[in-house]
Amino acid sequence: MSWKDHAGFSSTELAQQYYENERQVIKTGESVLDKEEMVIHHDTGKCHWHLTSKVPLKDSQGQVTSIISISTDITDRKHSEEALQNERNLLRTVIDNLPDMIFFKDTEGRYFWTIFRTCVRLVQRVRESYNRENHI
8 A cells, every 4th residue: 555545535745644644553553543634635625524543453463464444524523613613703702892791600609701801991990980089
């Protein structure tokens, strides 16, 4: 097997990387489990993500004779994770720029999250008001 065997479904650079990963499994005899890998189809140029595990098969003397490689397409999951992160970033931006104080409590009434910038602005306003009232 050579890196060119991978070239049918990936770019040359990625195909060489996959081949080197397999050579490492053969050399060390150690498994690689649940590694996220990007796959770019050389015909379409479309990017996919795979969750890959590679396990060496050994003979009776413990020598690696081949490997088993299993890949699961996780492209939809990766897109969902990216969309979720984008939504979190948008929400954080909105919350950070609201003029109101926002806080969250757990079911027992304990505060577990407050908007720090809002708290800082509140403290600044209190100080400014105090300074005005006390002519400082």
